[in-house]
Amino acid sequence: MPKILPATGGDVVEIILADHRWFEEALRELRDVRSDRAAVLADLATVLIAHAEAEESKVYPSLRRKDAIDAEEVEHSTHEHDEGNAALLALMEVEDTDSEEFSSKTHELSEALSHHLDEEERDVLNPARTDVSEETRRLLGDAFAEERARLIDSGCGDIANVRKLVEAAD
Numbered sequence: 001m002p003k004i005l006p007a008t009g010g011d012v013v014e015i016i017l018a019d020h021r022w023f024e025e026a027l028r029e030l031r032d033v034r035s036d037r038a039a040v041l042a043d044l045a046t047v048l049i050a051h052a053e054a055e056e057s058k059v060y061p062s063l064r065r066k067d068a069i070d071a072e073e074v075e076h077s078t079h080e081h082d083e084g085n086a087a088l089l090a091l092m093e094v095e096d097t098d099s100e101e102f103s104s105k106t107h108e109l110s111e112a113l114s115h116h117l118d119e120e121e122r123d124v125l126n127p128a129r130t131d132v133s134e135e136t137r138r139l140l141g142d143a144f145a146e147e148r149a150r151l152i153d154s155g156c157g158d159i160a161n162v163r164k165l166v167e168a169a170d
């Protein structure tokens with residue numbers, strides 16, 4: 001199963017892409033009937049929440065200040081994080097990981113996440129590649145990795161915290 005990736009510094013685009021690949025791998029394992037689905041889901045919840053929160057607090061504001069992305073893009077991406085969190089919570093609330101319901105909620109999370117990763121890679125990471133300096137991308141990578149690690153240590157993927165985030169977004 002995919003182990004939680006350690007937070008490394010470096011180019012923020014590369015770090016975010018590595019997480020996106022990891023999400024896709026974790027989703028694949030969630031679909032696999034042979035997996036320890038509860039354990040995979042717990043890790044996915046942790047990294048997903050840490051990743052999205054760190055993007056919102058460390059990456060989007062800086063790209064916005066540098067005019068790489070506009071306010072609407074920030075709002076749209078944040079809204080997609082909220083939708084992803086709601087789909088994540090719905091899946092975490094299913095008790096039987098072998099049930100049809102677990103399967104259909106996995107599908108819903110998978111759809112929400114794939115949609116967001118695609119848009120973010122095209123509309124946020126591309127301007128980060130072309131409109132900000134390498135130095136900025138490195139500084140942002142360090143800030144993102146540090147915040148992501150802090151959130152993981154704080155237990156950000158606990159169901160109580162996921163619920164709190166979903167309720168706050170309503």
Ligand SMILES: [Fe+2]
Pocket residue numbers: 016020051055120
């Ligand atoms: Fe992302």
Ligand SMILES: [Fe+2]
Pocket residue numbers: 052055077081116120
């Ligand atoms: Fe995102």
